[in-house]
Amino acid sequence: MSGHEADPTTGTPGAVTTRPEAPAVGETIQTTEEKLRRKNEKLSLLIEIGGVMVGLHDTAQLLQTITDGAARLSSLDSTAVYLLQEGMLHLGATTPVLLVDLPEDLRVASLLEHPHIRRAVQTCAPVVLTDCRKADLTDVETRVVDERGLRSVAYLPLVLKDRSLGVLIVGSTQGPYRFSDEDMDLLQTLADHAALVLEGARLTDENRPSIADLERLTELQQRTQTALQENEALFRSLFQDHAAVKLLVDSDSGCIVDANEAAVEFYGWSSEQLSRMKILDINGLSPDQFRAALTAVKARECFYFEVEHSLADGSVRDVVVYISRIEAGGKDLLHSIVHDVTDRVRAEKRMAEQLDELQRWHAVMLGREARVLELKREVNELLAQAGRPPRYQNVETTDD
Incomplete structure (x- = not known):
């Protein structure tokens, strides 16, 4: 096993002006x-997957839902x-579903051949x-890793009442991947859900999960x-509540x-009024300019831009708008x-x-100085024509 493996007690591994980059203002927020x-999306997805699993009674469908759900939850392949x-x-x-079946000795294998x-x-x-590639693997483990093209992998036990019903395996084929604590918490919660539902699907009508098991499943869903x-x-x-x-x-x-x-205080419209408006009512952009932005x-290509915003009192303010995209509903x-x-x-x-x-x-003063020099030259030329010495020294004369 490599130095990057998880501790077994924790499971964690070691005209609009657009600009290309946003400054530090607002980045932390x-x-x-x-x-x-992102965490909300993951928790919502976990609830959705748990709901689908509870509604399934066919073991094959349930198992496929577990692996599909783990792939969606981890964003791994x-x-x-x-x-x-x-x-x-x-x-x-x-x-993904295997296009070619694994050899039988890899589909059914002894636990002794898979020490991890x-x-x-x-x-x-x-x-x-x-x-x-840096882990100490058995020959069988190496074959599985090669068959699936795995670079990083997490083994999550399907635990029910302090015993394991199996294992959920989540891996990356795109390169070494460091599983975060949040990754492991979400995936282990999914594995715990899966263990409860698998046990329910396995038991007959005479041997259904105990009330305690069902309460545990409900508690897990409620906590999520x-x-x-x-x-x-x-x-x-x-x-x-933010001041911005x-x-x-x-x-x-x-x-x-x-x-x-x-925003209500800044623009002067009520929250209800603003919710009935379009951003074009405020920023004064044309539809084409808005689409371009x-x-x-x-x-x-653009994280913020400068534009004018109109207020309810008719005044116009220059603003910088920092933009990020989110998905909701x-x-x-x-x-x-x-x-x-x-x-x-x-x-x-004002400075401009x-x-x-x-x-x-400055241009006017330069023009005046040039005119004075020209007059001095003309005086010196007239004196020279009269046979008299020049009146002004160090004044260049020019020949027409």
């Missing part, structure tokens, strides 16, 4: 909100589930190989739902979906953080006007 959004029966591992399902899986099922704790609600509440707090002006805009229609309290945002939304830079823009305009005035004054 957006990073935090992006992490919360290779998953499998083996069931443990009398010391033998039996392949139940894979994602054996360690996971015996300790009831995950085992992770961050880089399979509670975590989702807490993260959603935190996300809403970061949006509604924030808008959520539907990228397809341009409609303002939501505005925080700071949106295209740049979607292509990640099946909609592609633009999370916009608006910063008022009117004072800066006006100061820059003063510079222009100085340049014009």
